[in-house]
């Protein structure tokens with residue numbers, strides 16, 4: 119009997135982590151990602167693992183994105199000394215990503231400690247430190263894809279190309295159970311066909327159990343050509359107003375795809391020769407890794423290299439690794455394209471660019487990536503009239519362009535097509551999606567492909583045996599303390615918001631101050647309350 123416990127990336131798109139336990143009690147982990155998006159979700163990062171990290175001998179890492187890799191240093195801090203098997207480009211990308219994540223954790227803890235001191239509170243320790251991240255890097259075991267390896271007695275594995283970001287992999291896992299070997303496939307994050315730079319996802323025909331992602335399980339992306347057209351429009355919109363085009367982008371893959379597309383626009387004369395700033399030290403380093411790893415490019419990207427162009431470089435591209443150079447961007451007048459992190463506008467230099475440009479009519483905010491619930495990026499996409507940046511309310515007067523076609527994720531059609539290649543009628547666990555997305559994909563898989571599906575919830579333990587699907591209920595004791603703190607914090611925030619609004623309502627000039635924005639704010643609070651207490 120094989121057990122798989124969904125410790126993250128179940129009922130959410132972040133925190134990916136699956137524990138596989140073999141009949142011989144071997145424990146294998148698939149991904150160890152960070153939970154992101156709001157205080158409640160992030161609180162999960164501090165919770166107990168639900169297993170002893172010392173007992174894990176192998177961790178498979180599907181790709182370098184932080185929502186799949188970001189808790190590895192914590193795992194190491196808590197005793198993991200096994201090996202991390204992943205593709206060579208993922209290992210290279212992890213070096214920059216995990217050190218960056220550790221730096222963010224350290225800065226956050228320092229800021230929290232300073233804040234607490236003003237209220238006579240205690241010191242806050244970071245989730246992990248640079249030292250923990252450095253120790254994690256020593257455990258990386260890069261392995262080329264497409265070869266079967268014996269991981270432990272009775273456990274074999276193979277990585278296949280997932281076509282999502284450079285180095286991203288699907289995991290095929292064979293685990294012996296009695297006389298049989300059950301095959302479990304974890305899709306990781308899947309890309310779509312014809313995606314820039316990376317090769318198409320590998321088609322797999324065989325599995326007993328399949329764990330498939332569903333980030334965009336309920337959506338169809340617009341075509342790539344339409345999306346390129348929209349990006350050209352966004353650029354022209356702000357160029358004619360003399361304003362900036364701000365693009366929040368994930369440092370890995372999305373940024374390089376944008377550079378690749380902008381290079382194409384410039385070669386084809388579709389956009390004017392305005393400065394393009396890559397304002398993210400992490401993205402600058404990631405771009406260098408992309409430049410080095412030409413072996414993993416698809417045919418089109420290789421053809422560009424062969425014809426003498428750098429697919430990630432152009433004469434008007436400026437890297438701004440230093441804070442001084444970054445700040446100078448906002449002092450410079452005139453149009454420019456600014457690509458900065460973080461991709462969901464929750465941290466990093468993008469917040470400064472939003473603060474300087476969101477309120478400017480004529481500026482453009484171009485959203486090219488998934489925006490999880492609870493993030494500033496999601497509020498902007500959802501049409502908020504103002505958002506809070508550095509504790510300040512900033513009006514949204516810039517034009518927001520949401521361009522879905524650059525997504526590095528397969529959409530509903532791509533996911534269905536990929537699952538349709540399985541000839542062995544696997545049982546399908548739909549994971550890594552918000553509830554609506556997972557449900558929509560599961561329904562389509564049942565309807566079109568006639569496969570049995572199940573959507574596991576967070577911490578659900580699945581029993582995989584003779585292709586029978588069973589779910590064991592777990593006791594709920596472990597959730598209480600952190601959830602309670604998170605709820606209390608949310609209530610305190612909401613009380614403050616309500617106080618401020620009550621003051622406005624009571625004031626003599628109520629007619630003037632209660633505009634659409636305040637009414638939106640009240641609705642937002644109402645939604646927050648519903649999400650905290652359940653509707």
Ligand SMILES: [Zn+2]
Nearest residue numbers: 181183282307
């Ligand atoms: Zn990803």
